[in-house]
Amino acid sequence: MNPKTIVQKIWQSHIVDSLGAGEVLIYIDLHLLHEINTPPAFEGLKEKGIKVHRPDRTLSTEDHNTPTTSVIDMNKDSLTWTQIDLLRRNCELHGIKHNKLGSYEQGITHVIAPEQGRVIPGITLVCCDSHTTTHGAFGALAYGIGTSQVEHVLATQTLRAIPFKTMCIQVDGKLSVNVDAKDLALSIIRKIGTGGGQGYIIEYTGSTISSLSMEQRMTLCNMTVEAGASAGIISPDDTTISYLQKALAKRQIKVSQEMIQEWMSYATDREAKFDKYVQIDAEQIQPMITWGTNPSQVISLGEKIPFIEKIDDPSECLAARQAIEYMGLHEGETVSMLPITNVFIGSCTNGRIEDLRVVASLLKYHEVHSNVNMLIVPGSMAVYRQAVKEGLDKIFERAGADFRRLSGCSLCVGLNSDKLKSGKRVVSTSNRNFEGRQGIGVRTHITSPRIATLSAIKGHIPTVDDLELLNNE
Structure with missing residues (x-):
């Protein structure tokens, strides 16, 4: 056969x-x-x-x-x-x-x-x-x-x-x-x-x-x-x-x-x-976060944004130049320590109960930074009910996060009332980060629920040293 x-x-x-x-x-x-x-x-x-x-x-x-x-x-x-x-x-x-x-x-x-x-x-x-x-x-x-x-x-x-x-x-x-x-x-x-x-x-x-x-x-x-x-x-x-x-x-x-x-x-x-x-070697993968306006423009925490002149492909070079300008960044620098205004947990990528448990495991011992608005949206009403059953909603509320009672795409797609105003910098667990995805002029950094939550706690995109906070939980 x-x-x-x-x-x-x-x-x-x-x-x-x-x-x-x-x-x-x-x-x-x-x-x-x-x-x-x-x-x-x-x-x-x-x-x-x-x-x-x-x-x-x-x-x-x-x-x-x-x-x-x-x-x-x-x-x-x-x-x-x-x-x-x-x-x-x-x-x-x-x-x-x-x-x-x-x-x-x-x-x-x-x-x-x-x-x-x-x-x-x-x-x-x-x-x-x-x-x-x-x-x-x-x-x-x-x-x-x-x-x-x-x-x-x-x-x-x-x-x-x-x-x-x-x-x-x-x-x-x-x-x-x-x-x-x-x-x-x-x-x-x-x-x-x-x-x-x-x-x-x-x-x-x-x-x-x-x-x-x-x-x-x-x-x-x-x-x-x-x-x-x-x-x-x-x-x-x-x-x-x-x-x-x-x-x-x-x-x-x-x-x-x-x-x-x-x-x-x-x-x-x-x-x-x-x-x-x-072929991919899993042991070489580090916590990742995007710096640009498409998911391939991504680096590990502490890694530097590439220099445009070192990018061989002309189209990628142009895309990098435009992304750096839109995101308000500079080539050769790291995004770690970059102040943020918002964190979004949710979407069809990371809005399931397992994702919310990861977030709660961190917020159980920490609070959301005073300069950050953290929005947590369950991917379904079943996820919401399970979160309440496990007491995750209480953890979110005590930490200062905004846990929504209704499920939906929310800030991921920017087609609803959750979209943000221009100038906001968001660490998001969603799947896309192109210009205006979460609102006109909004700058989006995609990452995992774990790193997004750490960002909400620190008030900035984490450094490699900040990861120790995760290891101590």
């Missing part, structure tokens, strides 16, 4: 028809919706007189535009309410399960689908959102699509597609203390660049990946798109199965041995070949 990668197995098992010239029609097992970009798709269905083909394989939520303060605040912005109202009415019309802001199962799209056990190995999953790559952590072929494709999936539960190339990123070794999947993701993006994965689906393998929790795997796959790849994926293993057994139990679904065998059958065969290989 010809050895296959997990991507090849899923792809071949989902082909509905061949359209010629390499293009095929693939079946989509799960379609995720949110309020952004969906109105035109539903309007297209209405004009054609078409109903949603498989509403039972479609899941909708409100997350991007929504406020995190109060449900009442949703009515304060006419655009926000218009988009949400349209989604609600369209979902009701077509019989699609929809999660309203503040409801029991509401949250960020890429947080609620996994925690509800809707993402399993071997499925295809799409959403009109680039960070759909998150779900690849479960061995699912998951990627973002455009508005016109949303309409096609709603109408047919299929998608026209051309096969991707495959890249294997093998990571071996033990991650150092204070280093997690966010640091790994930023290190990989730095190594291959924001366009290094273009045209590829990246499969993460190696002993380091096997040791990651499902939450950490989701963080890694989430950031895959920042390297230009269409999707990221990890073959299922015992960690995957354990997570799914607990998630599915909440829906009164018992995982059988037959289900496990089917899921595990999708794992990449030992002798399978990839189009490209990249």
